[in-house]
Amino acid sequence: MINELLFMNGYGAYVLSAFSFTLLSFGALYLVTKIQYVKEQNKFVAKFGSLNTEKAKLAKSQRINKEILANVTNN
């Protein structure tokens, strides 16, 4: 059965390469997105992670940060 799955009446190379390319593309897209996400996360932490009280107050007063933090306080 495995031989049938690999050979596929002579079309095995075409079919398996098409599926492999698809799955590899999925993996690559997921990795690229994950790397970008981690980069942005690190940027955010670098900017807001070690704020003193004054800077933290200023950051919290910005509208976009208020909207994001509304989710955190609700949880």
Place this chain on the structure above:
Amino acid sequence: MFKLFQPNKIFQITSKAPKYVLFLFVVVLSVGLTEALILSPEDYKQSDAVRIMYVHVPAAWISLGIFSSITFLSISGFIFKNKNLFLISKSLAPSGFVFNIIALVTGSIWGKPTWGTWWAWDARITSMLILALFYAMYLISWRIYEKEEKIFKISTIVTILGIINIPIIKYSVDWWNTLHQPASINYLIKKFNSLINAFSFINNDCGICTFFIANFLNEI
């Protein structure tokens, strides 16, 4: 109406949903792969090469759907001055581009044993290649400009020009005498070999969709 697109609402979903969507993706993809590679019978003409259709067709559908969504969101963002709609469409673009490339490459792989050639300047194939260029232009427009307003304008213009290509891709097989076969859905309804064909298409479509959603949630 646009309260749904506020950052706190979006983050409520994107912080919790990815792991469930990923789980669903793995389940649906496993079922789809089993049906496509093992359970589906071979075609009477193409033999086992028909299995490539189970990734080629859904990938093509998704890439067309994503580009249409990007256009709709960009125009809506322009009309209603909602920046979040632009950010959502920016997040959709890489997935759409990758699915377009998958459709082109798997179509090329399918073409070699069936048509005897890796590439043909057929109406549908050429218009899909043009769509890939529009995706690339859209992605580049987000990188080369610095001012946000300029990015929104240029990217919206790219999508409006690109949307003209979508009905050309869809109807090219009807309007012109092309090498590419007619639409798969009509083909399935008229010449229905087995339920497995339909389920394989649907399952692979669902698998691809759930992957795209999981990735999109990460991106946004």
